[in-house]
Amino acid sequence: MKFDVLTLFPETFELVMKESIIGRAQEKGLVEVNAIDIRDYTKDKHRKVDDYPFGGGSGMVMMCQPVFDAFRAVTQGLDTKPRVIFMSPQGRVLTQKMAVELSKEEHLILLCGHYEGIDERIIEELVDEEISIGDYVLTGGELPAMVLIDCVSRLIPGVLSSEGSFSDESHFNGLLEYPQYTRPAEYEGRPVPEILLSGHHANIQKWRAEQSLERTRKKRPDLYEEYLKGK
Numbered sequence: 001m002k003f004d005v006l007t008l009f010p011e012t013f014e015l016v017m018k019e020s021i022i023g024r025a026q027e028k029g030l031v032e033v034n035a036i037d038i039r040d041y042t043k044d045k046h047r048k049v050d051d052y053p054f055g056g057g058s059g060m061v062m063m064c065q066p067v068f069d070a071f072r073a074v075t076q077g078l079d080t081k082p083r084v085i086f087m088s089p090q091g092r093v094l095t096q097k098m099a100v101e102l103s104k105e106e107h108l109i110l111l112c113g114h115y116e117g118i119d120e121r122i123i124e125e126l127v128d129e130e131i132s133i134g135d136y137v138l139t140g141g142e143l144p145a146m147v148l149i150d151c152v153s154r155l156i157p158g159v160l161s162s163e164g165s166f167s168d169e170s171h172f173n174g175l176l177e178y179p180q181y182t183r184p185a186e187y188e189g190r191p192v193p194e195i196l197l198s199g200h201h202a203n204i205q206k207w208r209a210e211q212s213l214e215r216t217r218k219k220r221p222d223l224y225e226e227y228l229k230g231k
């Protein structure tokens, strides 16, 4: 899986994306994250990437030319146009289901805006879909892009050592995950639920399924409703 990220802050990506799981996935050649500096594609000597909004208003807007040319540089020579995602508060809110879909793509281009936004013609012409990581506004699309890369990459076979653990994790089966415990069996007088020490795998599985249902009903009644409908 290849992510080409069009951004004004490529170094932020290199820092975060070479760490831990994503870093190891890149070393294994399972994931490739390229940060492309939009500013490298400006045409003027001041490397200008933004300008005042037509019609007035506060803040600056990212201009078309550097983004169009950065996009063309990334896509030239490709026989198919990769899916282009603009990280935006107006986008479809990212869910685990969407992450599973996206993890099946070979190549994604993520566009990170800054300032007050980007020229609408970029969205009309280049963007296939807008994705949001939640209903709040950020100063840039870089953090949302890193969130998307993280939750998509971990679904790619070989990226996580403990594969197959997806079926139980939160949101995978539409429910929240059961509680997790590790050694010691008692910490400052707080015991681990007996059932987990019993070695009865069938009973443990049953207990975990009940816990998932119970905590989803309590913490996320919306998901619980969905889950009951789907049954």
Ligand SMILES: NC(=O)c1ccc(NC2CCCC2)nc1
Residues within 6 Å of the ligand: 087, 088, 089, 112, 113, 114, 115, 116, 117, 118, 131, 132, 133, 134, 135, 136, 137, 138, 139, 140, 141, 144
């Ligand atoms: N909720 C989000 O995923 C999100 C994405 C981008 C953003 N800000 C960017 C969008 C264009 C200029 C700054 N804010 C919020």
